[in-house]
Amino acid sequence: MIDYKEFAKAELNRVIPIQNRFKEEFDIDSYTNWFYDDESGILRLYNNDDDEIFFKYIPIGTFSLSQKTWMWSWLNNSLVVKSKIETLKIKQFGEENQFEKLTTGTFPSDEFDGWEFLAISQKVLNGIGVYKINGDKLNYYLLLTEILNPDGNQEIIKLKQKIVDCGYHGFKRPAFICQHLELNSSNGFEEAFETFPGMDLDEDDDFSAWCDECEKKRTECDGWNDESEEFAKIKLICEDFYFEIKESNQKIT
Template sequence: MKKTDYEQFAGKKCQELIQIQERFRTQFELGNYQQWYYDAELALLRLYNNDEDQIYLKYIPIGTFSFTSETWMWSWFNEHSVEPNKGSILAVKEFGIKNNYTKLTEGTFPADEFDCWEFAAISLDMLNGMGLYRVSTEKLQSYFLITAVLDENSREVVHFNQAKVTCKIHGLSRPAFICQHLDLKNPKGFEESFDTYKGMELDEEDDFAAWCDECERVRMKYNGWNEDSEEFAKIKLVCEDCYFELKDFNKAE
């Protein structure tokens, strides 16, 4: 079966990506970092093991793959993508229009992992990026085009770190809030303000917040949070990593 023009083009870009990506990952030792966090409003990705072993990467969001619907969505089409530079990916769409490559012009459609890497490889080539990075959560894979490595003292990195808490175990991370009873000794249930997963984007007014089953009973007794129910819960500050460790341990199966 003869390959289409698009298949030949995408295949060539994926072959080129292999060497580019290998050099990129080797140069910055990206495989050594176990944790990640990104700030969409700053389009800044932090890879880290601790506060002394970390790297900050500037990125352009390419798109996302949904495990639930098995669909791809370009960042320019995604209303939840708030990165200020996502419009750069429209250059890929314009290229697709000129060449009648519909996968580059439609906002969202059924896809698989091979498609995603093709889109990422094409974006890397067209926008002259340094390399690619993919972050995965329970529901999504997000593909980032890396454009720069930032110094820890740069203005953007300083701004990035101002909204974080310092955890003795996990270092810098987003803040989260739990009741005094939740721990890693005995499961006590895990009630939340809304359904969460690690790495998810939060609206400006939202926080990770959870409490145990007993706190929920007290909260219902008083018809919500008030002085009495809050006194019983004694909400305390933790980091995002601690929050999800507690969630995994305490939530009902």
């Protein structure tokens, strides 16, 4: 039986020169901003609209900074990336070799484990490079599978059409709220439909919400019209702000 620690160390040493060549070829350290899209499985690294690069990726897993736990993407129901199913091949590889860390969905861990998992993922799934995104609460570990040419690429065109460039969160899906909803307020939160972070939206749907006072006005006006819309003064924000505002404005009944 293969010893996991020796195997993981060997895979990490194997992938280091591969990653170094990848970083040198695409100069990924030169990009100061990132954006990843769950639906399309596209990672954008960029400095501005004229200095950017796009990759297809497979989400390997996440590391929780607060709980100090790892979660494999195949267990993470909040991810909508279709390619996450590929990580089941890593689980199968772990079952064949009796590697508990590759078969347990979530467990106490550290950030170094994540780099080992990326190295093993590169071996099993044949990626061209790896990338770690440092979030406020989670670190995201991605296996990059191919570089995308943005010229005429319909996936990238569609991606840019449906996202908003938030100065705080980067490129995210758009959301719409009334003028009265703010962070750290408690004005109530009415939605067009029940939402949750990372959910997949139908083509004609948007994240949209308004406060209790706007709901009263909307009811008085028998729906949205010029008068109720003037009262609400709907504004554009990003998806991440939407759910932060939702959390602070929902009233517990």
